[in-house]
Amino acid sequence: MSEDLQQVYAWALEAHDQEDFSRAAELYGQILDCFPDADLVLYNQGLALYGLGRFAESAAVFARVAEIRQDDADTWFNLGLALKQDQRYPEAMQAYKQALLLQPGDMDILFNLANCCREGGQPGQAAIYYQQLLTEEPDHVSGLNNFAYLCHLQGEYQRAEELYQRLLQLEPDHSGARHMLAALQGTAEESPDNAYVRDLFDQYSGNFEQSLLEKLEYRVPELLSACLHRSFPENPGYEHCLDLGCGTGLAGVLFRPLCRKMTGVDLSGKMVALARKKAVYDELVTGDVVQFLQDSQQRYDLVIAADVLTYLADLSPLFSAVARKILPAGLFVFSTEHGETPGWKIRPTGRFAHHYDYVVGLGEKFGAELLCSEKARLRKEGDDWIIGDLYILQFLCNNA
Numbered sequence: 001m002s003e004d005l006q007q008v009y010a011w012a013l014e015a016h017d018q019e020d021f022s023r024a025a026e027l028y029g030q031i032l033d034c035f036p037d038a039d040l041v042l043y044n045q046g047l048a049l050y051g052l053g054r055f056a057e058s059a060a061v062f063a064r065v066a067e068i069r070q071d072d073a074d075t076w077f078n079l080g081l082a083l084k085q086d087q088r089y090p091e092a093m094q095a096y097k098q099a100l101l102l103q104p105g106d107m108d109i110l111f112n113l114a115n116c117c118r119e120g121g122q123p124g125q126a127a128i129y130y131q132q133l134l135t136e137e138p139d140h141v142s143g144l145n146n147f148a149y150l151c152h153l154q155g156e157y158q159r160a161e162e163l164y165q166r167l168l169q170l171e172p173d174h175s176g177a178r179h180m181l182a183a184l185q186g187t188a189e190e191s192p193d194n195a196y197v198r199d200l201f202d203q204y205s206g207n208f209e210q211s212l213l214e215k216l217e218y219r220v221p222e223l224l225s226a227c228l229h230r231s232f233p234e235n236p237g238y239e240h241c242l243d244l245g246c247g248t249g250l251a252g253v254l255f256r257p258l259c260r261k262m263t264g265v266d267l268s269g270k271m272v273a274l275a276r277k278k279a280v281y282d283e284l285v286t287g288d289v290v291q292f293l294q295d296s297q298q299r300y301d302l303v304i305a306a307d308v309l310t311y312l313a314d315l316s317p318l319f320s321a322v323a324r325k326i327l328p329a330g331l332f333v334f335s336t337e338h339g340e341t342p343g344w345k346i347r348p349t350g351r352f353a354h355h356y357d358y359v360v361g362l363g364e365k366f367g368a369e370l371l372c373s374e375k376a377r378l379r380k381e382g383d384d385w386i387i388g389d390l391y392i393l394q395f396l397c398n399n400a
Helices: 003-017 021-034 039-051 055-068 073-085 089-102 107-119 123-136 141-153 157-170 175-185 194-204 208-215 220-231 250-258 269-277 289-295 316-325 356-365
Strands: 238-244 259-266 283-286 300-305 326-338 344-346 352-354 368-381 384-395
Touching: 003 021, 003 039, 021 039, 039 055, 039 073, 055 073, 055 089, 073 089, 073 107, 089 107, 107 123, 107 141, 123 141, 141 157, 141 175, 157 175, 175 194, 220 250, 220 326, 220 368, 220 384, 238 250, 238 289, 238 326, 250 259, 250 300, 259 269, 259 289, 269 283, 289 316, 300 316, 316 326, 316 356, 326 352, 326 356, 326 368, 356 368, 356 384
Parallel strands: 238 259, 238 300, 259 283, 300 326
Antiparallel strands: 326 384, 344 352, 368 384
């Protein structure tokens, strides 16, 4: 390598260290124009592209490095990371497996391979690798948490309960494990901590829509939109819509044409970042929905909450906050999971079901009239449909 290119490489490494990944990738590229098989430069370029979120390009570069140095576990591991982020799960699994062959028992490889299998729809394979991980490191907190949740989702409740208990012995304040164990035991008496809900959706943000729409046939935003249209077929239009628990913006896309202005709020910063890409919201906020309503200086004539109340036990704080910020004659459009017993009840899934009488009674307490209620199939869970209720409440007076 000439002295000029050595200087370029030094600049590239400096930019990389400063997390200026764009400049680093460009400088690495200048070197690769002259030396296309420089494996270390290729490797670093793959890292820089990964840092930029250009996962397909990163994967292509790491695949080239793997051709040059086939016995390097780190290269295969980073190839797996990039492929997984690009949601190319079968290829990512193969890359991780190759890394594991070269470096058996490595905990980082096992953990990421197990996660990739789980997210790629291979729960049986995921279980095998989580078990191997926990054999190598029985106190691996993230491994215990993810394996417990996998067992929970698969209906292996006894095993999940044992894993949650092991996790809580290591971290007594682990909010997710505490909530899910209470769900399995039917002892939850309050909504889960915000940290649990935020971490849950941050973790699944990458393939959230693909999982919901394709695998689980999620349809709550469409159902709520259709319910509103049946109630108001001529569409009066709304001045300011508030999308509570907006997630990636699935409801926002459907309701935006009805509204002059739209605001979204969600606990998960990663979800909010994805919603921003849809360019349907005038304002997006990361935070707790009740706290947002309490702090907001705005008033809204349409408030929507698609699949949000399922993460709340007592709905009184939410209804009270909505009542104070909704305009007279404003609409609150939302879904719940169908409850068969009075009030609310935790389900083994960790979500809450709410009874019709409880919901309507709360609405009346805070000055709202029921305009519409429909039972509906919300989404799949395994081979079964989750049954829920769709509501439209109209607030009749100013509760500010």
